[in-house]
Amino acid sequence: MTAKRRLHGALAGALAAAQLACIGLAAPGAAWAQQAGGLAATPQMGWNSWNKFACNIDEKLIRETADAMVKLGLKDVGYQYINIDDCWHGSRDADGNMRPDPQRFPSGMKALADYVHARGLKLGIYSDVGATTCGGRPGSRGHEYQDARSYAAWGIDYVKYDWCDSKGLNAVGAYTTMRDAIKASGRPMLLSICEWGENKPWEWAQDVGQSWRTTGDIYPCWDCEMNHGSWSALGVLRILDKQAGLRKYAGPGHWNDMDMLEVGMGMTEDEDRAHFSLWAMLNSPLILGNDLRSMPAPVQGIIGRREVIAINQDPLGVQALRFYNQGQVELWAKPLAGDEWAVMILNRGEAPLPYRWDWKQHRISDDLSKREVDFNKDTWRWQDAWTGKRGDTDKRLDVTVPAHGVVLLRLKKA
Template sequence: MGCWLRPEGPQARKVVEQEACEGLVNAMPSSLAQQVRRYPYKDMPGLLEVLECQLAVHSKGLKLGIYQDVGNRTCAGYPGSYGHYDIDAQTFAEWEVDLLKFDGCNFINLDILVEGYKNMSKALIKTGRNITFSCEWPLYLWPFHTPNYTDIREHCNQWRNSGDVFDSWQSVTGIIDWTVNHQHVIVPFAGPGAWNDPDMLVIGNFGLSPDQQVSQMIIWAMMAAPLLMSNDLRYIDPKAKALLQNKNIIAINQDPLGKQGYRIASVNNFDVWERPLSGDRYAFAVTNRYDLGGRAEQDDTIASPRCDDGVAGAHVTVRACSAVREVVDSLQSLYLEDHRGPEEEGLEDVSPLWEDLAQQITRLEEKIREVAKCAGAKQPCGLASAAPRRK
């Protein structure tokens, strides 16, 4: 475009305008055109492209996000927001940004890290614009101590707890395992306006098989996770597109009660998830984590005669139930496939393992019956009651 910010010293914030940019600048709404002619904060190449992107994104009914850091440098070494929280927040508001992802690299110490997140939260609120504040606050504290989730919930709309997701099944299951291992700490604080963020959906790329993509979509929905896509929509395949647009899964994710789901049972490779829904309903997900190939058949006791049809993948079944931990007498057959990788289409016959699988399923059924005895309890089994929701 030929328009950029040219630093003329450590604190320089001068905009260089060229004739090639004037037509686009003059066509902008006055509030945006002023941004190109004033003294914004960042020495950021391509300012005009940012503003042009904002116009294009909002014209399509989409939201615009931007990245910054609580420290004096971002993770990639660009200038951070440390010491400039107010002016950065105001600039983002004037650019009509809808989401700020605020990383935590290059912080001076833990106290300054925490204060930085609080100060940016206050600065964003002060602008008067509704900007979703996506924090990495707890991610940087866990190596040292358990984060204060009361504080985090008060200042952030969503927060990352664990490491980045990559386009592989091992990465996805690693995040799921971390969440399960810490669910007693993090689940009670999730609710409307404040969400645990397990990172983005890698659906539509190349590292997950179609069945693995179904698993990520469903478990992310059960965890009430923000559904942020990491893919190139120009090249996404039809199956992945249909999965990302699946209304049944999205309805579970977006349920207005806003409670996060949690794992209630695990026997060997089988996991059972539960999520409370509005209207005294529950969603259940059963996953088979076996990755050697083959199909397992089991009878399951978590389905209810009052359940609506859910969303079934080859190895995952989800049901949104009006029953509250209801144990039904009639059992329903459930087929759960393994999680073969995208390159493992021709695997050897593993039917000799099925007898062992049948024993695992029997133990799983017994575990589910134990959990179901919590019927009528006022809070999820083994989990503390949720903290008051952020207004």
């Protein structure tokens, strides 16, 4: 959703918290994650209606998308949320209760949630801190507890909460109010904070929501800024570059959200693959934005790639760090559970890049996780998460990184 217009369970959570404790990492949001039923022990995965459909949504689209998620096997690889974004709203009744648009959602939200739940999925909904949403529909200001009770009665599982029409509001107060309203409703619902990073939510939201947006909205391009006057939408690299310094705030139950995925929305396959890899490495929620009912096989292959998803969903929950920078070429490393690592080579440039990397000439050290790799002491076997190719660190790595692309490897000690 634009800044002015649009906007695996409790056991996994306990495992992640234990692992964090073992490596000396604090987990300030762990208590809230446990109170919320272990929500977002790993970054949430799902689909959202806005990027492709904006306000052109109805219950038929939501049902068909839920069916497609199951039929295509996306549910089997971890996607679970079907999220309705802005413009589902009708009007409030005489008692102030929010009702869905009777033309677009004639069966009501309870029936729609039942349909989604019957397929083993979860339903998400959208609202806003203001009196109006970014799309001009009724927001939740002054109705937070009332709306949360409605969502609970309908069977909603996820609330994306936006920041439009927020004049005079304090962000911490506004989002804490909705958190408390959700708690009071008696139904665990994931709270996705969408205030575009304007109030540095990474500093205060670990006990408020399960994720928070770190930037304004994403745009389906590699490295661009789409200026709309009072706000701009950002390409993949522009959003990546705004994550500097934020990795220490993320972990199980509380994630830096780099906005919804634009895979299948107009970029090249290499760009889509890199985009998906970056979001996986940085532990951003994986929320699809394309039309699941009609997508080419390559797009399905990207969003369904188990090896890459596993990096995002690793229970250790440590976000990647950039440990080597050569201008157009960057190397990123992500500590994984079980003393494994993921290493990614990013080519920001305009041409394919033949790249050689002598493992023994470099060391990876991460102050946050207190983990280190010295390739002179141990041999590590690697597997390319996209191609399946294998090798080990006794030999120099010799690869070609596509233009606007990545090579993504998973390392395990031999």
